[in-house]
Amino acid sequence: MKKVCFLIDDDADDQEIFSLALSQLSDTYECRVANNGHEALLELKKTKVLPDFIFLDLNMPKMNGKECLKEIKKNDRLKNIPVIIYTTSSSTMDMADTKALGATAFITKPFSLTELTERLLQFFETYAPVATR
Amino acid sequence: MAGTPKTKAARVTCTSDFLEAVQNTYLADFVDSYLKVSSFDKSSGYNLSHGDEDSLFDITRKGLKEYLDFVSSSQPTEYASRFAPLVQAQRPLQNTVVTQLIRNEQNKKQVLIDMVRRFTKNVDEAIEITTDIDKFYTNVVVQLVGFVQGAAKESWDVNEREQLIEKLQRSEELYKQAQAITHVGNWDWDISANEVHWTDELYRIYGMEPQSIPITLESFLERVHPLDVQAVMDQTRRTMEERVPGNFYHRIILPNGQEKILHARSEALVGADGKVHKIIGTSQDVTIEKQLERKIKDSQNFIEKIANATPCLIALYNIHTGKYEFVSAGLTKLLGYQPEQVLQQGIAFFTEKIHPDDLRPLMEKNGEALARANGPMTSDDSVIVEFQYRLRHANGEYRWLHTFGTVFDRNDQNQVEHVLNISLDITESVNASEKLRAKTIELEQSNANLEEFAFVVSHDLKEPLRKIITFSDRLSATERKAISADGKSLLDKITNSTIRMQQMINDLLSLSVISADKSFSKSNLKSLLHEVLITFEHKIEEKNARVEISELPDANVVPSQIRQLFQNLLSNAFKFSRQNVPPVITIRHRMLSPAEMKMYDASGKETFVELKIEDNGIGFDNEYGEKIFAVFQRLHERSSYEGTGIGLAICKKIVENHRGKIFAHGQSGAGATFTIVLPL
Numbered sequence: 001m002k003k004v005c006f007l008i009d010d011d012a013d014d015q016e017i018f019s020l021a022l023s024q025l026s027d028t029y030e031c032r033v034a035n036n037g038h039e040a041l042l043e044l045k046k047t048k049v050l051p052d053f054i055f056l057d058l059n060m061p062k063m064n065g066k067e068c069l070k071e072i073k074k075n076d077r078l079k080n081i082p083v084i085i086y087t088t089s090s091s092t093m094d095m096a097d098t099k100a101l102g103a104t105a106f107i108t109k110p111f112s113l114t115e116l117t118e119r120l121l122q123f124f125e126t127y128a129p130v131a132t133r
Numbered sequence: 134m135a136g137t138p139k140t141k142a143a144r145v146t147c148t149s150d151f152l153e154a155v156q157n158t159y160l161a162d163f164v165d166s167y168l169k170v171s172s173f174d175k176s177s178g179y180n181l182s183h184g185d186e187d188s189l190f191d192i193t194r195k196g197l198k199e200y201l202d203f204v205s206s207s208q209p210t211e212y213a214s215r216f217a218p219l220v221q222a223q224r225p226l227q228n229t230v231v232t233q234l235i236r237n238e239q240n241k242k243q244v245l246i247d248m249v250r251r252f253t254k255n256v257d258e259a260i261e262i263t264t265d266i267d268k269f270y271t272n273v274v275v276q277l278v279g280f281v282q283g284a285a286k287e288s289w290d291v292n293e294r295e296q297l298i299e300k301l302q303r304s305e306e307l308y309k310q311a312q313a314i315t316h317v318g319n320w321d322w323d324i325s326a327n328e329v330h331w332t333d334e335l336y337r338i339y340g341m342e343p344q345s346i347p348i349t350l351e352s353f354l355e356r357v358h359p360l361d362v363q364a365v366m367d368q369t370r371r372t373m374e375e376r377v378p379g380n381f382y383h384r385i386i387l388p389n390g391q392e393k394i395l396h397a398r399s400e401a402l403v404g405a406d407g408k409v410h411k412i413i414g415t416s417q418d419v420t421i422e423k424q425l426e427r428k429i430k431d432s433q434n435f436i437e438k439i440a441n442a443t444p445c446l447i448a449l450y451n452i453h454t455g456k457y458e459f460v461s462a463g464l465t466k467l468l469g470y471q472p473e474q475v476l477q478q479g480i481a482f483f484t485e486k487i488h489p490d491d492l493r494p495l496m497e498k499n500g501e502a503l504a505r506a507n508g509p510m511t512s513d514d515s516v517i518v519e520f521q522y523r524l525r526h527a528n529g530e531y532r533w534l535h536t537f538g539t540v541f542d543r544n545d546q547n548q549v550e551h552v553l554n555i556s557l558d559i560t561e562s563v564n565a566s567e568k569l570r571a572k573t574i575e576l577e578q579s580n581a582n583l584e585e586f587a588f589v590v591s592h593d594l595k596e597p598l599r600k601i602i603t604f605s606d607r608l609s610a611t612e613r614k615a616i617s618a619d620g621k622s623l624l625d626k627i628t629n630s631t632i633r634m635q636q637m638i639n640d641l642l643s644l645s646v647i648s649a650d651k652s653f654s655k656s657n658l659k660s661l662l663h664e665v666l667i668t669f670e671h672k673i674e675e676k677n678a679r680v681e682i683s684e685l686p687d688a689n690v691v692p693s694q695i696r697q698l699f700q701n702l703l704s705n706a707f708k709f710s711r712q713n714v715p716p717v718i719t720i721r722h723r724m725l726s727p728a729e730m731k732m733y734d735a736s737g738k739e740t741f742v743e744l745k746i747e748d749n750g751i752g753f754d755n756e757y758g759e760k761i762f763a764v765f766q767r768l769h770e771r772s773s774y775e776g777t778g779i780g781l782a783i784c785k786k787i788v789e790n791h792r793g794k795i796f797a798h799g800q801s802g803a804g805a806t807f808t809i810v811l812p813l
């Protein structure tokens with residue numbers, strides 16, 4: 001069974017880069033996307049198959065990352081899914097805030113695809129070693 | 134009364150004829166009966182005074198009435214001028230009669246005493262005889278006074294007499310002392326006889342031997358200062374003709390040329406015929422007093438001139454009356470009001486003009502200061518209390534005043550009575566510092582804005598840049614074969630430029646967040662430096678470098694920033710090393726002396742450490758000492774030394790965030806030294 005990574009990010013380029021990195025990493029991951037927190041929550045409440053990981057951007061229209069994270073953690077069905085913050089920010093304050101809200105990890109969007117692949121690999125090895133190739 | 138004539142005689146052993154005569158006749162008789170002067174008078178051949186001594190002494194027994202009868206029959210003129218008005222006026226004039234009598238007796242007594250002194254060289258004897266004469270006359274006076282007062286009182290009891298004797302002896306003594314101490318001389322001028330009589334003290338005042346020459350109006354006027362003669366004459370005429378009592382000042386010139394100032398008082402004595410027969414008066418030497426008065430006046434004038442010339446408001450306030458007793462002309466200069474307004478209205482004048490917001494705090498502070506000054510602990514009146522408040526100018530504008538208040542004097546209960554206030558107009562400086570504060574806030578705001586701007590810009594710039602890198606990376610990875618060699622080269626240039634831009638943005642970003650980080654903690658500077666040095670291990674080995682570090686102290690710093698500071702400085706030192714010369718980097722420190730610290734902290738409360746990081750690299754021209762700390766400032770071609778040119782700007786910002794200073798000194802080809810001064 002493929003592991004489902006749900007990316008919530010309003011940037012289409014980033015969605016593309018992310019799924020590219022994921023596909024390069026392993027074929028065990030399936031990427032699904034939502035364009036903002038609002039849309040993501042609707043989708044998550046509706047879906048029968050819950051994602052294994054949620055990758056969450058912070059800076060988004062309608063509902064931003066932190067608000068979305070709060071909602072996820074409030075929802076009994078969703079709250080145990082690991083949430084990984086995936087953002088341009090490298091601010092220590094954002095790191096601390098999201099950690100307090102229950103985020104599992106924090107990945108600052110790197111400058112190259114190779115780097116992103118490495119960061120994702122690093123993450124999965126730490127949090128879900130079984131899933132790696 | 135003295136002892137018996139025999140003991141008296143035994144004691145007096147002077148052999149002169151005069152003293153024998155005195156011993157045999159006068160003293161013996163006077164102790165016995167007071168009255169046998171006439172025989173002495175005749176035997177010695179001395180005319181004591183005006184020739185009526187026998188009768189006078191009789192008077193002491195027979196009473197004033199007989200004396201007056203005697204005078205009126207033997208010397209009608211004298212009687213008319215001297216006694217008739219007194220007798221007529223009766224009781225109200227009793228005191229004048231008494232005074233007159235006492236004076237007469239004193240004059241006679243003085244003549245006797247002077248005579249004794251002229252005849253004997255033996256001081257003790259002279260004193261003894263003088264004392265007896267003194268007692269005798271005192272008794273005579275007592276009798277006379279008793280008679281005069283007896284006119285209103287039937288009996289003259291012995292006790293009262295004794296008391297009066299004592300009183301007279303004392304008053305006689307006091308009178309003499311008083312004349313000498315107060316420099317008061319008496320005079321009287323018998324107009325018809327043009328005879329002027331001066332007391333000894335008056336002679337002394339005029340610088341003459343007592344009773345050395347007879348005085349007339351003319352000889353008196355000769356001694357008056359030429360410029361005052363007219364005034365003295367006018368005054369005398371007024372006293373004489375209009376009977377206006379004189380009370381005036383005039384100058385006199387002494388035989389030795391010295392000038393004196395006298396305070397003269399005079400009064401006319403009117404006879405039964407209604408004419409002025411005599412003028413009596415006193416003259417007091419007030420030269421010193423007048424000089425003092427003059428000095429005081431001068432110094433008062435001086436103080437007033439100062440008070441009114443200074444551009445501040447000086448006021449003397451009476452706490453108990455609420456009134457001002459002095460207000461300088463500064464009031465007009467500072468606030469446009471007239472001092473008279475304040476003098477009239479008192480404290481209310483100010484309270485209604487003080488800015489409503491300042492009145493209460495001012496009153497409270499003033500009350501506290503006053504309570505302190507009146508409290509048991511304070512006796513130090515040099516304490517100065519300061520107030521700053523706004524006061525309404527006559528033109529309606531508020532002016533800022535700075536008032537210095539101090540205790541001026543205290544009353545008998547040691548409570549503050551007067552307060553001296555000196556006020557300066559500090560409106561200009563208040564406005565200036567207000568402006569400065571506003572500017573500082575504005576500047577801080579603008580700095581903060583700038584940092585936020587840098588943060589936002591660099592943060593958002595990263596987004597597209599990241600994509601350029603990612604996609605060009607992707608392009609060169611997937612389409613490499615399809616691209617020509619030129620295309621590849623161009624693609625590499627794009628990638629390199631974006632990487633550089635990414636570095637610059639990262640640096641800008643870190644520069645913009647430095648000031649916001651205030652997570653200070655006590656850290657050891659040497660440990661922080663060591664942590665950084667570990668990252669350079671490889672470089673040190675590769676370049677065969679030597680790093681020398683002295684012991685460094687603990688300091689209150691943001692550890693991550695200090696690490697970054699060392700990181701940047703060391704990285705520069707390695708980067709700008711000379712080719713084929715192994716880098717030698719020394720890091721030393723020393724504590725600043727109190728005098729040096731003043732340059733960094735005016736309060737002198739903090740301790741500062743100075744760190745020097747010195748290398749033997751390529752150095753730089755000292756004229757760039759300031760410039761190299763500017764953002765994106767580079768001294769070298771990028772091709773020869775990589776870097777964004779922001780490293781030292783970050784260093785400067787970090788040091789400034791620690792309220793420190795950083796300086797650079799260099800010499801082209803001979804190394805660079807970075808000096809950092811940090812508060813501990």
